[in-house]
Amino acid sequence: MEADQNAVEGQYQRNGSDAIHHLWDKNGAGPDNCASSGSGTAHIIKHRTCEQRFAAPDVCGAWAWRP
Numbered sequence: 001m002e003a004d005q006n007a008v009e010g011q012y013q014r015n016g017s018d019a020i021h022h023l024w025d026k027n028g029a030g031p032d033n034c035a036s037s038g039s040g041t042a043h044i045i046k047h048r049t050c051e052q053r054f055a056a057p058d059v060c061g062a063w064a065w066r067p
Helices: none
Strands: 008-014 020-025 044-051
Touching: none
Parallel strands: none
Antiparallel strands: 008 020, 008 044
């Protein structure tokens, strides 16, 4: 919920798939921005948050998951 104009991305993986999915707040202007994933039968098993930095490597948190 920072308003610094850096895009923020939620990355997640669903049970039974190796694919990484993405949800974006492309303008980084929260707090009124929301994104949602389509409904599905597979539960999210891990997720992390990343912030895009102009002309620098993106900054990502550690993956969080439930065993």
